[in-house]
Every structure is written in C-alpha cells, then in structure tokens.
Amino acid sequence: MAHGSAGEGARDDSRHGSLSLREVTRRFGATVAVDRLSLDIANGELLAIVGASGSGKTTTLRIVAGYEPADSGSVMLDGRSIASLPPQRRDFGMVFQHYALFPHLSVAENVAFGLEARGVARADRLARAHAALESVGLSGAGARAVQSLSGGEQQRVALARALIIEPRVLLLDEPLSNLDPTLRRTMRDELRALFRRQRVTALFVTHDQEDAFAIADRVALMSHGRLLQVGPPEVLYEAPATRAVAEFVGRATIVPARDEGTHAVITIGGVERRVRIAAPGGSTGSALAVLRPEALGFAPPDWPDAWLGNVRARRFAGASYAYQVELADGVTVEVSTSERLADEGDRVGIRIVREPIAVVHE
C-alpha cells in the first residue's frame, strides 16, 4: 500500500455507508456478551472498538458482519435495518484475525473470490485482483500459494480481498495482533493512509490501544459488554469519563481529590495542590484525579508544595525514563522524564508539571 495506484484517490465513495448500532444485546447463556450497545459510525469514519479479552468487542463485530444474530436491538446501514440480511448480502468486507485466507487457492484467487461470488468473468476478476494486490504493495504475488507468504503479506492479501468488493463498511478483527512489533508500527501508518485514500467506513476491534489510537478517528472503549466511552483518542486520554477509562487508556495513577468546579485539590501526606481540571462541569465534591506520568516531574525535596517520596524503581523505555515513586499515604505514582534525573532509593520531590488534569467521579 506504499505504492497506491493512481486512480484510488478519485474513487467514488458513494458505496461507503454510515453504520448505527442501537441498543444491541447478545447473550451466551448467562453471560451478556454485548449489553445494550449503541454506536454511530459516520460515512468515511475509522472507528476502533478497544477492550480486553471478553469485553464483547469481537461479538459486536460479528453481529455487524451478520455472523452472529443480536438478541435485541438493531444494526442499521444508512438508516435502514440490515438485521434480515445474511452476511453474503451485506457487502461488508471483513479482515479476520487469522486472515482466513483460503489455503487451497492462490493469492490472486483469494483476492478475486468476492468478484467470483458476484459473477465477474474470470479474466476481468483476475486482472482486478492483480491491481488490488498492487495497491497493497504485493504486485507479482498473485500466483503464489498463501502458505508461502509472511504474516505481513498475508495481512495485505486479506486486506486486498476485503477491499476489492468495494465494501460499504470494512470490518477488521484484531488486524495487527499477529504481526511483530516493528512491522506492526509500519502497518499502522500504512493502514491509516490506505483507509484515508479510499475513504472507507471502517470498524475495527483491537485489544491494543496503541493500534486504535494510531489508526482510528474515534475510539470506543468496551468493558464487560458495555460501552464505557467513545470519542477521539485525545479526549479519551485527556478527559476520561470514568475511572475505568482512565485506567485502561495510557498509564495513570488515580488519587483522591476534591472537585471545586474549575479546579481540583489533591492532598497527599498533608501537602495540598490545586490544579486546573481539563473538562470541568461535573459534580463538585469528592472525586478522583488522574495523574499521567508525563504530567508529573521531579523537584528538589525542599521545593514548596512538592510531595516527598522515594524512588522505588526506574525503567528505561527508549525515549524516556519511567520511575515508580512512593509518596505518603500509600500512594505510588509513575513519573516519566526524558532524561535520567534520579536513581532507585533517591529521596525526591514530586510536582505537577502539566495542567489541566482529568478528574473522574467513579
């Protein structure tokens, strides 16, 4: 996909649709896999559902694709319910977690499969398959056996196979989870560029928030079948709606605080700090402050208003250093700095270096 073909940017995007989920529920025996989930995906939008194993994200994707029925609620494409449409009539492209490439077909036959199902003549569909392979950077691989491909190549074939039918919505199940870390980072950028270019409406699920943040326009966080929060990655990070969101997204120390409207007061070991709130307007009173590692910094122990603590551990994370610092009242915070500023066992002062911060009310 590094070498996109010329015609792609001009592709008519009228085939792509908008997707709405309304109060979708799905039970497996006693467990509620998806619990009254409502979600909207605009035409051309990239939305990621992020959640841990068992959060119901894959079930949601399978319901949208039509492989799994919803017990109640509705799935709508461009405002019309598609509940009665079997998967083969939804015109959705899906990229499976393990790619689900047909092992007995060649790469080109795999890619052309959806066209074959639509009755496109053989010569035509193979020509289009080769063009699609070219658009994902695999020109000339058409005759190969799928077993001979590397993980990243299989991923591209699966993508080409899903895109060739010009899907109204593209669905991706953990699209990057089988790739090694280096390839994974490259593929994030390539995926986003490709989707932008083709202006597809895409819904993908992942357990990896970095994948989601790197690719998606908006991210929906799911836990135990429920939607916790949906919004642009920055909003989820800077202004989480609940403690669960704050803890799932990025690293954070959650400490008790008092919400005073526009400011929050955090007291640790008798030392009070007054900080601006990122998204004020919630109820006032007792609350929880979300302290991100990069919002904290070191200060000399005698710095006024600094919290005193001991460095318990230091970790080198490439571009930065991360420290575990134990403060008073049993609070341990994570601090990150770009330079090495302290060692294990050091007595340090901790201060807030970046405002505003997020406050949640459980």
Add this chain to the structure above:
Amino acid sequence: MHESRVETASRARPSRHYSSTAGALLLTALLLWAVAYPNAAVVAGSFAKGLDYWRTFAASPADREALWTSLWISVVSVIAACVIGVPLAFLLTRRAFLGRRVLQAVATLPAALPPLVGVVAFLFLYGESGVVTRTAQAVLHLDTPPWTLSGAWAIVFVHAYTLYVYVYLFVSAGLERYDGTLDEAAAGLGASTLRRLVRVTLPMLTPALVGSMLLVFMSSLGSFSAPYVFGGGLRVLATQIVATRLNGALGVSYVETTVLAVSAVAALVVLRWLEGRRRYVSAGKGATAARMRLRSPVARAAAPLAATFIVLILVLPHAMVVLVSFARNGAWTTQVLPPEYTLDNFRRLMTDPELWRPVGNSVAMAAIATAADVIICAAAAWLIVLRRFPGRWLLATLVALPWAIPGTAIAIGLASTFNRTDLFTLRLLLVGTFWILPLAYFVRGIPLVASATEGSLRQMDPSLEDAARGLGAGWWMVLRRVTIPAARPGLVAGATLAAIMAVGEFVASVVLYTHANRPISIDILSQLRAFDFGTAAAESTLLICLVLIITLVARVPPRAPVT
C-alpha cells in the same frame, strides 16, 4: 479467555436454516436403520427365548473355549505387535544406518495385504508344504516338516505380522511430533537414557501407543481369516459364530455375536479411558530429535544385515503370492519351489467368465459402497463438525459405531435383519440379493470415511466459511469453493481406506455372499479348497494390484491452482 470460548463455540454454529436440521434428521434416521438397528436386532434375538440361549451359551464348553481363546489370542497379539512395532519405530525415527530407507519403505507393506491374501501368503511360505518349511526340512534333513502352521500360535504369528504396522505407524507419528528438546532438557537435568525413556518419552507416547494397541486388539478379536484357515480344531468367537449359524442354532449365534461385540466395545471403553488419562500437549513447538548415527562398530556392521533380513521377511509374502500366481496348478507337490511356471492362471482369470465374475463383483460392490460412504459421511462429518443441532452426539456415535463392532457381528446383524420384507419393522429383503454385500461394505466403511473427513474439517479454520460468506458467496459456492476443498484430504484418504477394505473384504462376505455376488476373497478361498494354488495366487495378485491402483488413483493431485 471469554473471547476464545465464543470463537470455539462459533465453530459449530446453530443452524439458522431448518434445512441442515432436516438433513441431520434424515441422516440420523438412515444410520439408525442401517447401523444401529441390525445390531439391536441381534441383541434382541439373543433374548428371544428369555435367557435360554444365554444359558445354552454359558453351558457350552465350546463357546467358553471360543471366548477365552479369542481374548487371550488378542492380548498376546497386542503384545507381539508392540514388541515388533515399538522398537522398529524407535529405530527408524531415531537412528541412521545403512538400509534404513529401504526398511522404512517396506515397513508398512503387510498392511497393504488384504486379510485373506496375507493368510494365503503365509500358507505358501510357512504352511506344511510352504517354501520356508520345506527349506528348513531339507536343510535339517528331517522326515517331517519341522513345524505345522496350525493352532493358536499360527494365528498370533499372522496377527503379529499384519498388525504390528498399526503400532509402528502410530508410534512413529508420535515420535515425529515429539518435541526433542524434552529429551535434551531431561538429559541436561542428569537423567540417564533409560530414565528419559521411562519418565519422559514413553509417557508422551502413551496416546499413540494406546491408540494402536486398541486397533490391534479390535482387529485380533474380530479376525476371521487367520483362525478360519490356520485354526485347525481351535475355536474363536468369530469362527464359532459362523459355525453355530451354519448348524442352525440362530439364537445361540446371536448370543455369541453379542458377546463378541460387547467384548470389543468394552476394550474400546477401557483403552480410551487409559488414553484419556495420559494425554499431554507439548507446550512449545520444539523440534524433532535428529537421527543419530549408530556408535558401536558392531552395531554399524550388523545393522545392514539385520535390515536386509527384515526387509526380506516383509517382502516375502507378496513375492510368494506373485511367484505362485505363475505356478502351474497341480505341478507343485513336494518341491521347495513350484517347478513349472506359466501365464495360464492369468489367462484363465481373464477369459473364464466364472473366474472373472468375482473380480467384477468386488470392483462393482466396492465402488458402490465407497460412493455411498463418501456421500453419507461427507454430509455427516459436515454436520458433526460445523453445525450445531439437537442430537449431534447421536450422529457422531452412529458413524463411529461400526468401528467398534467386529465384521462378523456386523454381518450377522445384517443377515438377521434384512432377511425379509416387512414394512412394520422396517425390514427389507436383501439377504440372497446382490445388495446385501455393498450394504455390509458400506457400513464397515462408514467410520473410516467419517473420521478422516471430520479430522480434515476440524483442521479447517472455521472463519474460512465466514470469510467466504462475507465476500458474497452463497451456500453452494461456500460448499464448492471452501468446505469441500478443506474436507478433501480426509475424504480422499477415508475413501481410499474404505475402497481397499471393500475390494478385499472377507469377514462379512463369508457370512453374506451368494454364488452370484461372490467377491474375489471368497473365490480365493474356494480355489484353495480345490488346491488350485495357482489360481488362488493369481486372484490374490490381482487383488494386490487393485489395492495398488486404488492407492495410486487417490494420489492424483487435485487440479493445480491457476491464476
């Protein structure tokens, strides 16, 4: 993990369409009728006079002897097969020596012998007037043959030769999959060779070993041709059933059949339980241990000699059958080797309609039975593996059932059920017609085709069907382009086994054949009875060729993918 549980569950998806539930119902009904009903009829028949038949059975010394002999011969056969099969598997997978490749190539040869042909070959080699027997007699200057190929030990001898292949194949496969780093780890922890074998290797191989022991036991218990030909006065259950039936004591023959079937099923349950207790999955991928060269110079010198000797023993039966097929009928009397050779046997086989008929019968009946097996079992395997419907366990049990029931018992069941037409009891008169043998072959082939096909479908990534549907494929295209290609390896392998079994089938045939539909195996037996050894050998050679042809046809690769 919850997610993976859902994924596993989704492999077998509830059928949204009534068509697959209806299909499952139809298939289950058909199998209940063809597989379960005849066996149930036998059990019911054994109680037709209350416990009278059972009392007769219990009071008969002949029956008690038959049961006891069947059981101990089977146990000894298992031991003998393991004694040959396990070391051979270790030797061929773990050691490198001169002659290994040749030995490996012929190691499975005995399994390619149709049951009766193996017996015929042993007769020519080790029988009273056999080549090996006469050679030994001449070398030792004896007046009488040094041994007679008769009685229990003769049967065990034949069993060991033909059935060790199961042990060898299973244990070799286990060793191929075996993670060699486990041995390295044990060695690194200070374990001696013997300790590694006892504490690490053998426990890991238990499932393979138990699985093959089960096969050998069941085959021995149901074995008919070896006791029939070499038994002498010895009674085993399988032959006793046929004898009792010929004497007209139907009720008692039902009791004997029930006892034989129950013994087999009991062995199955016990060994499966043993196997289940010891099933390990290696945590890592590991690597197969490399073959080691023999170290001691004596072993290195002895290995090629020993290999040559074993290869000779393994090839000899086939060679002997082929050799005798060129011997002039009646000319081979007291000589070590047949004195006169001719093409007459084959010429007559091709020109005499009476001799050609069994060949045509066997081929036609095997083709019909295998075709039916393929259609029924493909549908059954698809339903069992990929669909969820009430009564799935019943369908799965029905396709596995004929495997647990010896051929003689299956034949008696069919003979007692399809002996008249009666709509109320769903009986159809097939006994005495052509169709009873294809039916018997079909029933015996079901577990072979079904289990192989189920295996292939279980290996298929279940999201392939989803992917095809998501790309717009209707049910027919999904079936044609995705599911059938995925099932194909198992379907072909199973059909090959079923066709090989059917073309040389003897055990059920001997109970059910008529003169008009007699298969090759039955005709071989009558030629032997008439001392037309040349004709019997020519027919046996033809049977070996048919097996070879079936194997070769199955190897033809599917249409190569085109782009």
